Amino acid sequence: MVNAFFRRFIVLVFFFCLHGTSSVHAQDRLDELEQRLKVLQEDHGEEIDELQAQIDELQEEVDGLESSTPSTWDQVTESFSALNPSITIFGNFIGRLDDKKVFNEEGDRIDDRFLLRETELDFRAAISPFADGVVTVAIESEAPGEFETVVEEGYLVLKKIPGLEKTPLGLTVTAGRFRSVFGRVNRLHTHDLPWTTRPPSLQTFLGEEGFVREGVSGDMFLPTPGDDNSLKFTLQVVNGGGLPVADQNRSNDLAFVGRLGWFFDLSSEQTLEIGASTYQGKYDQEGSLDTRLWGLDFNYQWRPQGGGSGRSHLFGGELYYASIDQAGGSPRSHPFGGFVWAQVQLNSNLYLGGRADYTETLLDDQIEQQNYAIYLSHYTTEFLRLRVGYERGIGDIKALDNLDSFFVEANFVFGSHPVHPYWANL
């Protein structure tokens, strides 16, 4: 009995020891493996991370290449437009209501009607590293359904003079057909005008659509002290005629237009520009009668910068004075005219303004005409502008005396960002 019990005890102890030994052995093995894994991780973890990093880096490069390399379809579509110019299309639609019959220069009635007054196609592109080309084609309408296509401007701008590393005084040369630099407003295309109509005095002296002519123009900065002002001089040699003060002249007499514009940054919020312009040319067909036109212009702008950018105040104007030889020894005529205007930006979208205009007729300075205009413009964006306006005419010209006109205007733009003068909008 004792022996049997002892034998069983010995067997149990043996098995217990055997189990204990193998369990300890497995645990040791596990510890050893964990230790080896740890060592491997320590040895190669950084390497794995580095390989992952290299993969990520290569992936970045591939992503960059994919985004910068156009697909086949992109290549095909881009090849059509790669060297094409920037194209902007402007549409100008107006409606007017008048209490009298109104006629344009050609004698057509233009009162009480809706008109797609102008559709303008503006193309511009670099022609070489140092030259740009601009062509604007205007499709104009003064009677519903009747359209006339004109090349409003088409010119080349040389931004570097061949043979010169640096252009003296920043001289740039423009050649082609362009809006003349006389005054400030003449340079504005119809869709950029702050008002629905061009000022009557400007129409009297420079024409219904302004003065546009073929020629060569050079402009440069004249040295002035300080960085807060700049003096720009422009000289244009253009074909004679083409404007009311030289109405009868043919293009074989050259005319000269010059403008000196002095611009001041009065402060970080206020600017002032004053300018003087002149036109010297011939009046008659034979080129024996002289005509001279002088102009003064100014523009003051105040844009308070605190409390949002949606505020600006503008005050400007232009004066014209001409001296025109008369045939047959008659005394020269000396007509005078001009306008002032003011505009307040009410918020980021809304502009309220007014304009007062006075003009004498070119050949009889005793005949006077006045015009007063108020308007409200709403810019949804720079691509869409809505405007309502009212104008009243008073003066010696019977057809324009006591004339009340109401306007609605929609101006829309699509394509590239429109190019407009720095002071005309915004």
Add this chain to the structure above:
Amino acid sequence: MSRIALNHLALVWGGLLAVSLSSLLVTPSRAEEKIEVVTTLTVLSDLVQSVGGDSVHVVTLADPSQDPHFVQPRPTLMKRSREADLFVEVGLQLELWAQKVIDGAGNPGILLGQSGRVISSKGVPTVQKPEVLSRAAGDIHPYGNPHIWLDPVRVRKMAENIKDGLDRVNPKEVKRNEEKLNALLDKLDTALYGEKLIKALGSRKLNRLARQEKLFPYLERKELIQDLGGWLALFLPLRGKKIVTYHKTWDYLAARFGFEIALTLEEKPGIPPSARHRDRVIQTMKDSGIKTILMATYYDRKVADAVAREVGAEVITASLVPLEGQDYFMFLESILHLLKESVE
């Protein structure tokens, strides 16, 4: 053409030529032969100054208080650019006015494609590139959101582009520019990540992870968050917070510092908010408990103030570029401090 007219013409153009040539004589010699750099924004001027040091003289065209999208290309800006050796802009159609300034400056050296022109966004990845280019989507930027300088990681590439431009116009300073660029990049890294993390992982790796938007997941996986220093640690409380902005201005800053822009007050870029959209913003702010509206100083506050009153939120305004006396580091830190105080 009459003989008198011919004489007149010759006289005028002769006079013009004489004035032009005389200007070459009267133009004052440039102070200490420094490289004249004109930039569009103060943030670029600060980077140029950091890389170019005392070898450059920098002029900024836009006032810091102005909306960089709409600066008037005035004749005085053209005059300032006339003598520039280098013209630096962000690009990405942010400063459309810059081309008008350059066109009027009469300086062939800074025309597009010339050595004196730097588009600092070159090679910088952008977000929010529109899939369809249509004005129906508002005043969109075809190449993506252009406010890239609000991300200190993207600024590295901008600084490298500026350095390349400076090297082109002033090859004798290449080595010094390189040293100054490296010093700037080191300073940026230290400011963003802190020294401890840079020591642990190296700035190259950190910047790569940051560029891939994998930095925080990586640090969490590796249990290295506690080693984070610099701005990322200082402004850790911003992570996960929601705010509303006026325009899509601050998206790069939000992505880098981990806060979320739930909505913009503008319904579409450049389009003022409609009453319906304003109501939607108010509802979202109420639902999500958003208490901060962030906007650039040049926007009209009226709408933001009205929305904030309705919700009980705070409107904070910040300059989009460094103000006078601020460098890039002070500028970015000041915005982040404003935000942190507001969301906390």
